[in-house]
Amino acid sequence: MKISELSRASGVPVPTVKFYLREGLLPPGRRTAATQADYGPEHLNRLRIIRTLVETAGLSLTSVRKVLDALECPDVQDAIATAHDALMPATERPTEDARRVVEQLGWTVAPDSPALQELAAALDAIAAVGLHLDDDKLATYAAAAEQVAADDVARVPTAPTEDAVARVVLGTVLFEPLLLSLRKLAHQSISRRAWAAQRRGRA
Amino acid sequence: MKISELSRASGVPVPTVKFYLREGLLPPGRRTAATQADYGPEHLNRLRIIRTLVETAGLSLTSVRKVLDALECPDVQDAIATAHDALMPATERPTEDARRVVEQLGWTVAPDSPALQELAAALDAIAAVGLHLDDDKLATYAAAAEQVAADDVARVPTAPTEDAVARVVLGTVLFEPLLLSLRKLAHQSISRRAWAAQRRGRA
Numbered sequence: 001m002k003i004s005e006l007s008r009a010s011g012v013p014v015p016t017v018k019f020y021l022r023e024g025l026l027p028p029g030r031r032t033a034a035t036q037a038d039y040g041p042e043h044l045n046r047l048r049i050i051r052t053l054v055e056t057a058g059l060s061l062t063s064v065r066k067v068l069d070a071l072e073c074p075d076v077q078d079a080i081a082t083a084h085d086a087l088m089p090a091t092e093r094p095t096e097d098a099r100r101v102v103e104q105l106g107w108t109v110a111p112d113s114p115a116l117q118e119l120a121a122a123l124d125a126i127a128a129v130g131l132h133l134d135d136d137k138l139a140t141y142a143a144a145a146e147q148v149a150a151d152d153v154a155r156v157p158t159a160p161t162e163d164a165v166a167r168v169v170l171g172t173v174l175f176e177p178l179l180l181s182l183r184k185l186a187h188q189s190i191s192r193r194a195w196a197a198q199r200r201g202r203a
Numbered sequence: 204m205k206i207s208e209l210s211r212a213s214g215v216p217v218p219t220v221k222f223y224l225r226e227g228l229l230p231p232g233r234r235t236a237a238t239q240a241d242y243g244p245e246h247l248n249r250l251r252i253i254r255t256l257v258e259t260a261g262l263s264l265t266s267v268r269k270v271l272d273a274l275e276c277p278d279v280q281d282a283i284a285t286a287h288d289a290l291m292p293a294t295e296r297p298t299e300d301a302r303r304v305v306e307q308l309g310w311t312v313a314p315d316s317p318a319l320q321e322l323a324a325a326l327d328a329i330a331a332v333g334l335h336l337d338d339d340k341l342a343t344y345a346a347a348a349e350q351v352a353a354d355d356v357a358r359v360p361t362a363p364t365e366d367a368v369a370r371v372v373l374g375t376v377l378f379e380p381l382l383l384s385l386r387k388l389a390h391q392s393i394s395r396r397a398w399a400a401q402r403r404g405r406a
Contacts, residue, residue, distance in 0.1 A: 045333075048331055048332060049332050051331070052327075052328045052331040052332050080390055080391065080394065081391075084387050084390075084391075098384075102388055102392075107388055107389065107391075107392035108391075108392050108395055108396070109388050109391045109392055109395075110391065113388070113391060115384050115387035115388045115391065116388070118380060118383070118384035118387065119381070119384035119385065119388060121380060121384075122377070122378075122380035122381040122383075122384050123381070125255045125377045125380065126377050126378070126381065128251055128254070128255040129251060129252050129255050129373045129377065130248075131370060131373055131374060131377060133381070136354075137354060137358075140350060140351055140354040141351055141354075141378065141381055141382055141385055142385050142389070143350065144347035144348070144350045144351045144382065144385075145347070145382060145385035145386040145388075145389045146385075146389045146393070147343060147346065147347045148343055148344055148347045148386055148389075149386050149387075149389035149390045149392075149393055150389070150393055151339075151340060151343040151344075152390060153390060153393045153394045153397060155340075167334060170332045170334055171334055172387070172390065174325070174328045174329050174332065174334060175325075175329070175344065176383055176386075177321060177324060177325035177328065178322070178325040178326070178329065178336070178344055179344055179347065179348060179382065179383075179386070180321070180325075180379055180382075180383075181301075181318050181319075181321035181322035181324075181325050182322065182344055182345050182347075182348035182349075183348040183351055183352050183379075183382070184287050184318035184321065184375070185305055185310055185312050185316070185318045185319070185322060185348075186310065186345070186348045186349045186351075186352035186353070187283055187287075187352045187355060187356060187375065188283065188284075188287075188310075188311075188312045188313065188316060188318065189305075189310035189311050189312055189352075190349070190352050190353055190356045191283065191356045192311055192312075193311070194356060
């Protein structure tokens with residue numbers, strides 16, 4: 001298909017498609033004339049992924065590039081690490097506290113894992129505003145995280161194909177907003193019920 | 204304390220403190236001379252919150268303002284709703300699918316809840332890249348979300364004080380990165396174990 005058709009099918013404006021081509025996020029089409037190229041379903045698929053990562057997951061172009069790089073990883077574990085890396089804040093933090101938390105949970109992770117940086121940042125932020133994270137609360141959050149992660153990992157086919165890598169990488173990124181929105185809705189649903197019960201108790 | 208002392212104590216540069224004062228994010232100090240004002244511990248506390256929201260939670264100034272507004276809510280439920288609102292993407296989406304999911308889970312939420320918008324965006328993103336969200340996976344994510352939310356809500360004192368509102372609002376925002384980083388670390392830990400077991404099985 002022509003670039004105009006690719007634009008229509010993907011919902012991405014032609015100038016933006018050209019920008020992605022220039023930036024190398026989208027591979028070039030098959031040249032059919034001096035100023036024309038032909039694009040296939042793989043271009044459409046790639047464009048849809050870029051659009052989702054930019055618009056819905058709210059990633060920067062730098063992060064999108066890292067996620068796309070992760071999609072090219074031949075190995076699922078490398079792909080997970082690269083995808084995590086794409087979601088990381090840029091600042092470096094000491095990770096002793098984070099490593100201690102992981103140890104306490106009995107988990108094994110690479111000591112230079114970027115997710116340790118993210119955990120360190122999360123712990124710092126919680127402490128900075130005077131919120132208290134006790135062992136019970138940490139255990140509740142860790143158990144929830146472990147449940148969804150176990151489900152994510154269990155669904156990865158044992159023979160990693162290109163499709164498996166894509167599913168792991170995109171799932172890592174795109175199930176985050178799912179989990180966060182469900183947590184917010186659960187907050188509302190549970191607190192509504194709790195306060196309704198309280199009002200009934202008082203009446 | 205003087206503005207220079209406030210800056211030192213909070214780690215926020217004086218020009219940034221002045222910017223927050225001009226923007227009304229930080230209430231004015233008690234004027235002691237034509238060009239001097241006195242700041243108290245409430246200013247330091249507020250500055251620490253702003254800094255954490257900007258630097259660690261990565262919120263925009265508009266979102267910070269909404270979270271700070273939520274801190275002023277007299278009612279915990281309003282405060283939760285306002286804090287959720289601060290974390291929302293700006294685009295409007297149809298929410299029928301999201302409402303159906305919430306119904307399927309047996310949760311009760313306000314039909315105009317902004318978190319429904321976020322869930323709708325998450326579902327769209329997952330579908331857009333061809334990932335499949337079946338009922339089992341949804342149930343796993345919902346159960347995890349419900350567990351952490353129940354713990355969050357259970358810790359809210361029944362008589363909502365200013366401090367309780369602050370804890371709910373800041374917890375809503377700042378426990379998000381905790382949950383996400385733990386999910387990533389659990390991914391790594393679980394997949395390491397799974398693949399190690401597989402290699403042992405093959406050997």
